Amino acid sequence: MGKIYQAKMSRRESIKRIGSMTAVVMVGGVTVACDTAEPATPESATNPSTGHWPGIELKPIKGPTYGTDPIVSAPTVPWPLTLSEEQKDQVAVLSDLICPADQRGLSATAVGVPDVIDEWVSAPYPGQQRDREQIVNGLQWLDDEAHLRFENFFAGLTEEKQTAIVEDIAYRSQYEVAQFELPARFFSRFRRLVFGAYFSSPEGIEDIGYMGNVAIAGDYPGPTDEAMEHIRQVASGLGLPPITEYVNQL
Amino acid sequence: MASFDGFEYEVIVVGSGAGGGMAAHVLTEAGIKVLLLEAGRDYDPITETPMFHQNHDAPLRGTSTSEKNFGYYDATVDGGWQVPGEPYTQAPDSRFMWWRARMLGGRTNHWGRLVPRFTAADFKPFSTDGVGTDWPVDYEEIAPWYDKCEALIGVCGDNPGLDDTPSSSEGVLLPPPKPRVMELLLKSACESLGIAAVPMRRAILTQPKDDRQACFWATPCGRGCAVGAAFQTTTSLIPWARKTGNLKIVTNAMVKEVHLGDAGKASGLTFVNRLNRENVRVNADYVILAASACETARLLLNSISEGFPNGLANGSGQVGRNLMDSLGAGVSGHIPALRNRPKYNEDGHTGNHLYIPWWGREGQKNGELNFSRGYHFEVGAWFSSPSMGIAGAVDGYGKQAKDEIRSNYGTNIGLSLRGEMLVSDDCYCEIDEKTVDQWGIPVLKFHWKWSEQELNQVAHGLKWGRKIIEAMGGVINNPDRTAEQAIEAGGQIIHEVGTTRMGDDPSTSVCNKWGQTWDVENLYVMDGGVFVSNPHKNCTITILTLAMRNATRLAEQLRASKEQKHHG
Numbered sequence: 001m002g003k004i005y006q007a008k009m010s011r012r013e014s015i016k017r018i019g020s021m022t023a024v025v026m027v028g029g030v031t032v033a034c035d036t037a038e039p040a041t042p043e044s045a046t047n048p049s050t051g052h053w054p055g056i057e058l059k060p061i062k063g064p065t066y067g068t069d070p071i072v073s074a075p076t077v078p079w080p081l082t083l084s085e086e087q088k089d090q091v092a093v094l095s096d097l098i099c100p101a102d103q104r105g106l107s108a109t110a111v112g113v114p115d116v117i118d119e120w121v122s123a124p125y126p127g128q129q130r131d132r133e134q135i136v137n138g139l140q141w142l143d144d145e146a147h148l149r150f151e152n153f154f155a156g157l158t159e160e161k162q163t164a165i166v167e168d169i170a171y172r173s174q175y176e177v178a179q180f181e182l183p184a185r186f187f188s189r190f191r192r193l194v195f196g197a198y199f200s201s202p203e204g205i206e207d208i209g210y211m212g213n214v215a216i217a218g219d220y221p222g223p224t225d226e227a228m229e230h231i232r233q234v235a236s237g238l239g240l241p242p243i244t245e246y247v248n249q250l
Numbered sequence: 251m252a253s254f255d256g257f258e259y260e261v262i263v264v265g266s267g268a269g270g271g272m273a274a275h276v277l278t279e280a281g282i283k284v285l286l287l288e289a290g291r292d293y294d295p296i297t298e299t300p301m302f303h304q305n306h307d308a309p310l311r312g313t314s315t316s317e318k319n320f321g322y323y324d325a326t327v328d329g330g331w332q333v334p335g336e337p338y339t340q341a342p343d344s345r346f347m348w349w350r351a352r353m354l355g356g357r358t359n360h361w362g363r364l365v366p367r368f369t370a371a372d373f374k375p376f377s378t379d380g381v382g383t384d385w386p387v388d389y390e391e392i393a394p395w396y397d398k399c400e401a402l403i404g405v406c407g408d409n410p411g412l413d414d415t416p417s418s419s420e421g422v423l424l425p426p427p428k429p430r431v432m433e434l435l436l437k438s439a440c441e442s443l444g445i446a447a448v449p450m451r452r453a454i455l456t457q458p459k460d461d462r463q464a465c466f467w468a469t470p471c472g473r474g475c476a477v478g479a480a481f482q483t484t485t486s487l488i489p490w491a492r493k494t495g496n497l498k499i500v501t502n503a504m505v506k507e508v509h510l511g512d513a514g515k516a517s518g519l520t521f522v523n524r525l526n527r528e529n530v531r532v533n534a535d536y537v538i539l540a541a542s543a544c545e546t547a548r549l550l551l552n553s554i555s556e557g558f559p560n561g562l563a564n565g566s567g568q569v570g571r572n573l574m575d576s577l578g579a580g581v582s583g584h585i586p587a588l589r590n591r592p593k594y595n596e597d598g599h600t601g602n603h604l605y606i607p608w609w610g611r612e613g614q615k616n617g618e619l620n621f622s623r624g625y626h627f628e629v630g631a632w633f634s635s636p637s638m639g640i641a642g643a644v645d646g647y648g649k650q651a652k653d654e655i656r657s658n659y660g661t662n663i664g665l666s667l668r669g670e671m672l673v674s675d676d677c678y679c680e681i682d683e684k685t686v687d688q689w690g691i692p693v694l695k696f697h698w699k700w701s702e703q704e705l706n707q708v709a710h711g712l713k714w715g716r717k718i719i720e721a722m723g724g725v726i727n728n729p730d731r732t733a734e735q736a737i738e739a740g741g742q743i744i745h746e747v748g749t750t751r752m753g754d755d756p757s758t759s760v761c762n763k764w765g766q767t768w769d770v771e772n773l774y775v776m777d778g779g780v781f782v783s784n785p786h787k788n789c790t791i792t793i794l795t796l797a798m799r800n801a802t803r804l805a806e807q808l809r810a811s812k813e814q815k816h817h818g
Contacts, residue, residue, distance in 0.1 A: 066309055068317050068328045069291075072473075073300045075322065077309045098647045104656070116311065125315040170647045191647060195655055196638030200305045208636055208659050212597035213302060215466035219456070220598050222428030227592040231431040234587045238723045240438040246429050246604070248449070249408045250420075 051179025052148075054140040058133055061124045082122040082132075083114075086155075090139050091117050093155045097166055098194045105207035108198050116197035117190075131189060138186030145183070251283075252518065252533035257498040259283035260808065262519065262534040264505050264549070267356030268790050269540030269777035271483030271491075272399075272797035278496035280805035285532065286491075287503040287521055289541070290327060290352030295359065295484050299325070299476040301469045304635060311638045319349075325360040325474035327353035335688030339695045346679075346696035346740040348544060354501055355484035356542070357744070358790070360472045362601060363453040363480050364628065365405050365791035367396050367416045371611070372785035379614070381622050382673050385782040386754045386763035389416065392795060397422050399795040403481045404459045406599070407451030414607040414624070415448065424456045426603065427467070430596045432588065432631035432663060433604040439721035440606060443714075450605040450628070453481035453791070462486065470600045480599075503530070506691045508537060508553040508562050508773065516562075516773045522689040536772045536804065539750075540797065543779040544573070544679055547749035548694050550760075551681045563750075563767035568760050571678045572748040573696075574784035577625060577669030578738035579708045581715030582662065583724040584642075589657045596632035596660070605629055606665075606718070608786060610710075621706040625669030625786045627715060633660040663719060667711040668743060670786040671704050677740065679749065698740035708733040745789045750779035765800040776800055 063079040070076075083091065095108035095117070108114070121132035142154040142165065150161050157165075166187070168174065174184040198204045223231070228243070235243045251258045261277055263270045266288040277284050300323050305312040308322040315322075319330035328334060329351040338348050351357050370389035375382045397419045406424040409417035426449035429437065437447040454471070455478070458464045462478030462485060471480040478485035491497040502524040509531075511517025518533035539546040547570040553562035561569050608624030642662070644654050671677075682695035712733060716726050753759025756768035765780050767773045776797040778789050 065315075065317055066322075068330070068334055070318075070322070071298075072308075072323055073298060073303070075300075075303075075308050099652055100648060102649045102652065105652070120310060123310060123315070125310075125317070127315070128310070166647060171645050187647075191644070191651070192641045193638065195641035195644065195652070196311065196636075198652075199636040199640045199655065200311045200638060202304070202306060205304070205306075205636055208640075208656055209593040210633055210635055210659075211593055211595040212633065213304060213468050213635060214595065215302075215468055216595075217466065219425075220427035220465075220467045221595070223431045223434075224592065224594045227431050227594050230592050231435055234591075234723075235435055235438050237587060238439075238721075240435070240721070241441045243434050243438055246434070246437070246449070248425055249410050250423055250425060 051182075052141070052144060053182045054137045054144065056133075056137050056140060058136060060129060061122065061132070063122075063124045065124050077119055079122055079124055081118045083118040086153075087136070087139055088114050088118060089155045090142065093162065094139075094142070094166075094190065095194045097159075097162060098191050099198045106203050108194055111198055111201040111203045113194055113197040113201075117193055120193060131193070134186050134189055138183060138190060141183050141186065252285075252535065254285055254498070254500070254532050257283070257285065259285040259498065259534070261285070261536040261538060261804075262287060262532065263538045263540060264519070265289075265356060265540035265542065265545070265777065266354050266483060266488060266499070267358050267540065267542065267777070268483065268793045269797040270538070271355065271358065271487035272794050273538050273540060273776045273801040274491045274497055275487040276798055276801035277805050278491040278494040280802075280809060281494075281496065282805055282808055283496050284491070284498070285534070286497060286499045287505055288354050288356075288499060288501045289504040289524070290329075290354060290356070290501065292499075292501045293327060293353040293355055293359065293484055295325070295355075295474040295478075295482060296476050299474040301473070301476050305637050313638045320360070320472060323470070323473045325472060326351045326357075329353075336693070337685060337687060338693050339682045339685055341695060341697045344696055344698040344740075346698040347742045348694075348696070348746070349741070349744045350542070350545070354499070355482050355488065358482040359474045359484060361482075361790060362788065363471055364601065364788040365400070365407075365451045365453050366607075366626070366787035367418075367451075368392075368785050368787055368792055369414060369416050372783070372787070375623070375783045379622050382783050383753065383758075386752055386759075392799070395795045395799040396791070399791065399798050402798075403453050403486065403794065404455040404462070405451055405791075406449075406454050406456040408449050410446065410448040412446060412448070412607055412609075413611050414609070414626070423451075426450070427456060427598050429603045430598060430632050431591070432585070432660075433602070433629060435585070435588075435722055436606075436629060436631065436663070436718065437604060439718055442721055443717060445606060445609040447604045447606050447629075450602050452599060452601055454599045454601075455479045456599070465599050467595070467599065468597050504689050504691070505541065505549055506552065506689065508539075508549060510553070510555045510557060510562060510770070514557065514770060516770050522691070524689070527689070536774070536808075538774045538776050538801070538804075540775070540777040542777055543747050543749045543781075544694060546775055546777055546779045547679060548681070550750065552692055558769070563760055563769040563773055565769045566757055566760055568751060568758065570680050570749050572673045572751050573677045573679055573746060574671050574673060574748045574781070575741050576743040576745040576784065576786060576788070577667065577671055577704050577708060578743040579667040579711055579733070579736040580664055581667070581712055581719065581726070582664040582728075583716075583719040583726040584658065584661045585663060585719075585722050585724045586661070587723045588661045591660060593633065593660075596634075598632070602629040619710065621703050621710065622672060623670035623707070623786065625667050625707060625711055627711075627718075628666040628668060630664040630666070631662065663722070663724060665715045665718065667708065667715065668745075668786050668788065669704070669707050669711065670784060672701070673748065673783065674699070674701060676701070696740070700737060700740075704737065705733040708737045712736055745778075745784060747778035747781035747784050747789055750775045751782050752780045753782065764803055765796065774800065774804065
């Protein structure tokens with residue numbers, strides 16, 4: 001697959017979103033997987049006074065969707081993937097900078113995060129299409145910035161040089177730095193997707209310690225002794241009435 | 251007796267959700283032949299529910315999209331906020347969202363299964379606070395039916411004896427699951443503020459019942475439940491009705507018009523066969539509409555005759571009026587003291603084990619509040635299966651960011667306000683003369699406007715929700731959000747009711763207290779359309795209960811008239 005875009009060093013035109021948000025969506029007391037795509041950006045954020053932004057405008061993806069009645073017990077992804085090999089390499093490098101291996105878990109690439117990102121940005125849904133534009137531009141910005149600073153593409157840099165660029169865009173406070181606002185917003189969004197994909201993978205679920213999704217016969221066992229002891233201490237530390245086990249009033 | 255496809259029947263039921271499923275069950279058990287029409291496709295939770303699937307088994311890790319609004323695994327078929335080819339419209343400046351499903355069992359396949367009873371005061375709002383209209387029934391009359399209905403469907407919970415939580419009779423309820431630790435902390439924080447957190451009543455079997463298994467404490471209920479532990483009509487009322495041999499179900503039957511025959515009675519109806527787009531006319535001795543409050547109103551408004559130029563059974567002009575939803579708003583935060591808390595399996599029945607009932611009735615009586623009625627808080631605070639949003643507000647990158655997410659896991663709390671709105675002339679639906687759906691049926695246009703009453707109530711809820719989370723040592727998300735910003739759109743809580751309300755006066759109501767339309771004696775409504783007010787308690791248990799009571803009366807009348815004929 002060839003490059004799907006032309007590298008540009010122009011001042012950017014537009015992207016349409018703001019930084020990451022936390023949302024708890026509840027339905028009948030049940031949390032619902034929420035659309036993590038973000039709302040439109042104020043106009044002020046779309047015209048940086050300094051810096052560069054590729055301003056790549058992508059044609060909307062019109063590929064097949066899974067429809068409103070997919071066979072949910074046998075899921076498939078019907079849309080074709082769209083990231084180029086170069087983009088996937090770059091996604092891999094950036095994903096591992098964001099989510100490296102450590103004592104408790106694997107790296108992003110070891111659990112297939114770039115594949116999830118590719119599936120995500122290739123999806124023909126409005127939220128994912130907005131992410132695609134931001135991410136394709138953000139990846140191009142990284143390459144452009146790498147060329148400006150180090151005369152090489154991003155994935156070809158040493159980790160030290162990659163980190164030097166990332167350090168300028170990895171924090172929300174950098175939304176306030178005009179030349180880094182758009183790259184920093186891209187980074188926030190990308191980070192959210194990387195960690196979402198990592199911790200929702202089978203290995204990530206084990207890493208974070210989710211212990212559910214197993215059938216239990218009989219009554220729900222409730223908190224462990226350790227968890228009860230801990231919550232008693234927390235309540236006591238907060239000066240709250242003592243925690244007592246709830247007694248049913250049938 | 252009418253017949254369809256070789257099946258003879260007396261009653262047509264339109265819709266197979268809570269009201270229609272219950273009506274079909276009650277009538278067929280009584281030996282009455284029923285033709286059940288469902289607009290959506292056939293659906294079988296036993297074979298179709300993705301039990302034990304994880305987010306990573308689904309496209310986009312299960313995240314919601316424009317085609318699956320509550321996530322990939324939500325049970326809703328061909329629906330959500332939009333149904334393909336079946337639009338609805340909104341008046342200028344009105345924002346209303348209408349959740350529909352096109353499947354056997356309707357929205358009972360995915361609902362929250364939260365089943366709080368209305369109180370005596372809830373049935374008599376006007377007598378209580380001078381606002382709105384009293385129901386033509388009272389709690390004493392309905393209480394035994396609540397008992398019967400709860401015992402039939404299976405409800406877990408308890409009887410804390412608060413003024414907002416009427417008790418069930420002894421032996422009706424199944425035991426609720428133990429609270430999770432954050433719910434215990436919430437309860438303690440509430441105690442410090444003088445309010446109570448008690449078990450949420452849910453239509454979940456915590457013990458086996460008839461041919462349904464007990465909950466095994468895994469797999470979100472919104473997907474549907476293959477073992478029948480989470481109540482839906484497709485694993486209970488409908489298969490039971492089928493077993494009697496007295497039921498015929500026609501799926502993909504989108505009813506477009508109810509016909510008026512001689513003597514002012516309904517003579518039958520016409521549906522569109524969604525598979526071949528043909529119109530099919532069927533006759534009936536009795537018609538029960540339970541298509542959902544708004545769909546039933548639409549059907550009546552689209553059934554025009556000389557006698558009823560404004561819609562069938564609409565002599566009062568009230569069809570489509572009095573539309574209500576629950577108020578919705580969220581307060582959320584995280585509890586730093588719970589970082590790195592001990593892990594254990596917190597799936598439970600995958601809904602909230604405790605909730606906060608309305609505590610303000612005394613304050614209201616004393617004139618301390620600037621709104622009528624009240625709300626409750628549903629609680630979301632447990633270790634849930636990691637999803638794409640798990641990074642939350644983490645900043646930076648690398649090992650530190652990764653560790654931050656691990657530490658914060660299970661510290662978030664969300665309180666969902668569900669409140670009572672008042673009946674308003676500003677909130678209703680009517681036929682949009684300019685728009686038809688893909689079946690050629692004119693669509694609904696919604697009118698909606700929140701009043702000061704609702705905004706004041708949400709403001710109160712935001713203040714108290716924040717107080718509660720702060721008492722837990724929590725940090726509030728969006729602490730400056732106003733009621734105007736926080737209040738959700740009309741319809742968004744999916745508790746829409748009131749569009750064919752019952753009453754004592756035919757000039758101000760569509761149905762009498764039995765769900766029988768005043769104008770057409772063999773035409774009944776058994777969905778949420780009959781509600782007179784919309785107490786903050788989730789509506790489904792009352793839809794089920796009223797349908798059970800009203801279908802039982804109809805069955806008795808049909809049996810009596812048969813016996814009369816037999817002896818006569």
